[in-house]
Amino acid sequence: MTVLIVEDDDRLMDALRAFLRKAGYDTVSAADGAQALEALSSDTEVVLLDLGLPDVDGIELCRRIRERSGVPIIIATARSHVQERIRGLRAGADDFLVKPYNVLELVARIEAVTRRSRALVAEPTAEQVIDVADVRIDLSGRQLLVGGDSIELTRTEFDIVAVLARYPGVVVPRERIIREVWQTDWHAFSRSLEVHVGSIRRKTGRGELIETVRGVGYRFAGR
Ligand code: CA
Numbered sequence: 001m002t003v004l005i006v007e008d009d010d011r012l013m014d015a016l017r018a019f020l021r022k023a024g025y026d027t028v029s030a031a032d033g034a035q036a037l038e039a040l041s042s043d044t045e046v047v048l049l050d051l052g053l054p055d056v057d058g059i060e061l062c063r064r065i066r067e068r069s070g071v072p073i074i075i076a077t078a079r080s081h082v083q084e085r086i087r088g089l090r091a092g093a094d095d096f097l098v099k100p101y102n103v104l105e106l107v108a109r110i111e112a113v114t115r116r117s118r119a120l121v122a123e124p125t126a127e128q129v130i131d132v133a134d135v136r137i138d139l140s141g142r143q144l145l146v147g148g149d150s151i152e153l154t155r156t157e158f159d160i161v162a163v164l165a166r167y168p169g170v171v172v173p174r175e176r177i178i179r180e181v182w183q184t185d186w187h188a189f190s191r192s193l194e195v196h197v198g199s200i201r202r203k204t205g206r207g208e209l210i211e212t213v214r215g216v217g218y219r220f221a222g223r
Contacts, residue, residue, distance in 0.1 A: 002026040002043050003110065006036040006061070007050045007076075016048070019103045025110075033061045040065060046110050047073045049093070051084055059087045066092030072113035076101065090184055094175075124166040132221050135206055137165045146204050156181060157200050160193070164210060164220035173217040 003025050007013045010031075017027045028044070030036035033056030040047070047065060051058030062073055075088040076097045085096045094113045097106060130137045136145040142158055144151045153161065159181045164172055178189045197218060201207045211219045 001045045001110075001114065002028060004028045004030060004036065004039055004044045004047045004071075006030045006033075006047065006053070008032060008052070008054050009050070016103075016106075020106075023107055032056065033058075033064075036061060037064060037068075040069060040071070044069070044071050046114060047071055048076065048106070048110075049073055049088075050076045050099075051081070051088060052078070059084065059091050062088055062091040062093050074106075074109050074113060092179070125168060130165045130168065132168070132209065133206075135204065135209060137161060139165070144204065146206060151203050153200065153203065154196075157196050157203075160196055161200060161210075161220075164218055168220050171213045171216055171219045175217075177217060 001024075003020055005013060005016050005020070005027055007016065007029075008031050013029055013031070017029060020027050028039050030039045032053050036047075036049070049058060049062060049065070051062075053061065058075065062075060065071070065073060072094045073092065074095045074097060075085065075093040076099050077084050077088070079098050085098075088096060095109050097109060128138065128140045130139070134147045137143075138145075139162055142162075144153055144158065144161060160177060163177050163180045174190055174193060177193060178184065178186070181193075182189050197210055197212075200210060209221050211221065213219055
């Protein structure tokens with residue numbers, strides 16, 4: 001497992017690297033935003049991102065990493081920077097640590113975010129039209145057909161279907177759906193998500209199309 005550590009404090013960087021290596025992780029170091037973007041690759045499995053960087057706003061960097069990759073991001077902020085933490089989560093971070101943090105807590109967070117993202121190791125399908133039995137989802141045309149009939153979905157309902165349909169047969173965690181559809185990590189949307197899924201099932205008359213995986217999220221019927 002490769003952790004990209006973005007940290008401008010040399011001493012902290014050395015300590016983190018030594019600790020994570022001892023804990024069995026591979027590490028890649030970046031001392032600023034430019035280095036971080038350069039070091040980000042398909043091998044990166046977790047990003048540990050200090051928000052206080054010399055060359056770029058950490059939140060902006062978080063957003064840029066998220067634009068390029070679905071890699072789990074853990075942000076680190078000072079205790080007093082509650083607003084920054086919230087902004088970081090909104091910018092696509094998966095979790096946060098408050099500095100100074102315990103390295104064992106760091107490992108626990110890494111394990112938690114990678115466990116969550118592992119459900120999505122599967123690559124999203126590149127297909128724009130997805131057929132499951134008599135249901136057809138046209139992602140680019142934003143249309144859902146059941147037995148050839150077009151079903152009227154609201155924008156949000158279609159967004160939810162689209163997120164799920166891109167991963168046929170894979171459990172997509174609730175947090176992930178909420179982040180993609182509402183662009184927030186606010187868990188209060190969980191209830192709203194349930195209501196929308198209920199509405200999609202009713203409108204399509206195909207309850208089995210979206211399976212609820214209790215405590216985790218939803219799974220779109222595989223083919
Ligand atoms: Ca810093």
